[in-house]
Amino acid sequence: MQNIVIIDADEQSLHALQVLQATSDYQIVGIVEQTQKASISQFATRYGIPHGPDPESILSGNVHIVLDFSEECSTRYIQFCPNATVVPKNICHLLVKILLKPSKETQFLQSNVRMYQSIFNSVDEGMIGIDEFGIITLFNDSASKMLDVTVKEVIGKPILSIIPSSGLLEVLHSGQPVSDDELQLSNGLEILSSRYPIINQDGKTTGAFAVFKDISGVIRTAEEITDLKRVKTMLEAIIHSSDDAISVVDSEGLGILVNPAYTRLTGLTEREVIGQPATVDISSGESIHMKVLETKRPVRGVNMQIGEKNRNVIVNVAPIIVDKEVKGSVGVIHDITEMRSLMKELDQAKAMIRDLESTYTFDDIIGSNEDLLIAVGQAKIAAGSEIPIMLRGEPGSGKELFAHAIHTGSRRSNGDFIRVSCATLDVDSIEMALIHTKIQDDKLSGTLFLDEITELNPEVQEKLLEYLRIGSITTSGQSKQLGVRIIASSAANLERAVHEGRLSEELFFQLTRISIRIPALRTRPEDILLITETLLAMLNQEFGMSIQRVTSKAMERLQSYEWPGNVRELENVISRAMILSESGSAVLNEEDIIRALSSRSDHHLDSNPALPDKRTLASLMEDHEKLLLEASLKENNGQKVIVADRLGISLRSLYYKLEKYKLI
Template identity: 40%
Template sequence: MKKRLDLQMNNLKEYQGMLQAVFLATQDAISVVNEKGEHIMVNPAYTNITGIEPKDVIGKNALFDIEEGESLHLKVLNSKHPVSNTKLKIKPSGKTVVAQAAPIIVDNILKGSVAVLHDVTGIKDLTEKLEEAEKKIRQLTYKYLPEDIIGDSQKLKEVKMQVLKASKVPATVLLRGESGTGKELFANSIHAQSQRCDNKFIRVNCAALSDTLLESELFGYEEGAFTGAKKGGKKGLFEEANKGTIFLDEISEISLNTQAKLLRVLQEKEIMRVGSTVPISIDVRIIAATNLNLNQAVKDGKFREDLFYRINILPIYIPPLRERKEDIPLLINEFIVKINDEYGRNIGSISSEAVKLLMDYNWPGNVRELENVIGRSIINMNFNEQIIRKEHLPHLHPPINATSSFVELKNIDEIQKLSFITENAEKDYIRNVYCKLNKNKTETAKKLGISIRTLYYKMDRYGIQE
């Protein structure tokens, strides 16, 4: 009998030693409370995760180490049932843990509760880094998702909803909006959410190419089609974008001759290389963009009416930044992160005074101008400075309301069409900027945030003398 008891005692000591070894060695925190909910035992990992020494927690209530969430110990003591997979925030370390607990029952009597806490802070940090990496990959591959378009304003939410709808249908899209509003970003988002997302997204700035070059770039050419043509000919961008999407930015700058050929692509779904008589079938989704009033261009005979109706099937208006100023703080933070990465800086934030100044500005260059201003502000900062302040901001010109004036109408006969008023204001402003920059067209176009071709068009339209 004594021999049997000695054997059982030895077995118990072995089990106790094994349990103690597990208790000490496990990387998860373990805490034990008695039936009163008071801590009676914790393991070393508990201190590593919570930051609390055993002497500071023993005898303390089960709520002692919880910053956010309910105590699993108290739940177990009240229900006498296990609780699993509960997310908690622990103090004082502030770490996030996933916890589970079970009752300690001896001879059908509840003696306490034991809880295991698994630290998921590292997983959370890795997830955030992974999401950031995925976002950067989307930027590098030009596949933007709705969450990559920064802003929570109601106007931007409406645009995002229209973009989502556009991505679900194969219809041609016309993006309308001022220069610098990010029309290419929205075009890419439509492509990235569409069934064509695994195929190419080709970008074409129609204003950057001469008419002859644009035609050969879009439709390709055969060998010997013109002087300098490559041997064997060349594929056009429409062929490159087959099964994918082609984005025609500043489509209003295309000549009437090229417009006619583009109309054939939309109607017949085929292209003809320069110097060829053989049509090539293609399957390309067209997204066009313009910062001009195409209705007026049609009336002026500068844009084909039949082409306008072909591309205006699904029009989406991108609001200028001045119409969604509540998005400015979010955009500033995004640009700080982006420019920190590009310039190797560590700027943390921007002062409220600087934000107010940026909020009061009218942003004729829209989001592109805002990014430019933040970049220049960071360049103006010393390397030991981490907060963008008012003095770091470049001079913002023109200031808000700089070109506006109140016109008192004495009688109803003086009322004029709004288009006449806005065109006159645009004409005067372009003339003033042009003269201010010593009639430098390149610099004028750059400051105005428009292409040089658009500037020539506007100067010719408004009769601005060179």
């Protein structure tokens, strides 16, 4: 080995020094730094090479070659090492250039090796090669990740010690390739492997090579696809079995799915709708599907006419959002042609009944529950003011009773108390209602009770807001000054209705200046006994019966029930229990209550239950109709389409009657 001392090497020569340091034939034993350079000092320190400005201390010893990069004459260093060969500066620079400039052939080979190595390690498939002795000679990064071992740990190792089931030795010995063979590795990984022999120019097998890929994800994906197909089939079956018409469009507004109920309602078949624009079924108005796709928000309760027969429908449409992107929209269509006629008749009947009803006061609000008493106290205070009032509570909780009591307890008690359903209210109707309660004979006008305020359409909301702002409305081109007191009610979440755009924010603030929340019946079970006693007295008079009380077991049953329909449902259950009780009985037993609570009675048409003597023809007809529906449902296993067909009525009419008698 030749010992070398470097004198005043520059930074350009640093790479050459590293090449010398890496060889086995030469060793740098010292560096003389007459002009100190940081990079040279760091190099010397890293490799433990003595260095400094004093040449005598560095050059003493066994030195064979001195590479002198200094500007001074090289012969001055011969005195320190007379046996050494001193290479002058110009020769040193020539040596550096030679060391740093590899041959073109070497550069080409190095470039190819780097390229092949990069390709070998960049593919997703694992690659393993063995020589003729079964020793691993090739192993890429993907194989390393799949087997969870490093390249250094496997190169030079027998293939059997790393992957016993690889099959490479079989290919090595047989010389026959194997394609797309499924294997499971020792770590549980499922792979698909192809193996090939490596044959040299002489036709001799010198090794074998395997390419394999992880198929665990493919298997999971196939299973997921199977599950998705199963879910898709189930969803389609559910949609096709729905009695409500359903249509689905994609993100471009082109039809992709309709159910049989849609075809029955519109008269349009799948062939006429699928792939067609969403407007294909509209007789008048804009496409709600396109509006939802544009706004990315649901739209509910839109009145439209669709199909060949211009059927009146209410449409609810919601966006289909996947990964925060709108992929389409789904619409549910309710036929209200017959429902509107029935609702109009019902509203007329209710109006007639209200005209005959007695005036309600705060004494008619029954209960000792603390929340109820708070609500009554708030209502009494509100009765003395002229500010609009909002009554909030679940359906059947007594909002109309509170409204009537507030009217009776106010200075407007001599005026009219008019209740209107916001669901059927249009601009003409609200104008008529407001004008009907105008000032007459210098008396205060009456009270207008708006039931379910969130059902008002935007035009009516604007007309009502006009009145609340200035105390007058403009109709037929004339401004009319009014003085009606407004009481509104809602079972819906008003804040959500405002957020969804169903209720004007300004109207919300105008109507909630006084807001009273009426507690649900399930939150005050202690009041059920007193309410039941009051209902018995009222219903005895109506039915001509003399039920005096309910048993303790029956009362426990009533108090343990959730009462989703609140006091209204309690009244319905008590009346049904009275009708179904034994003739002449003075008490209601637990069995009577259970039968009344049941959605399907066990009574048949031929059971001929005893009824009280004093009954109106209308009530007898309703009871008979209810029993008929119950029996028909039971005979046809609840299949409503069959029941409607056998009874000769439309499916919508059947649903109306079932809801009327609480059979669904």
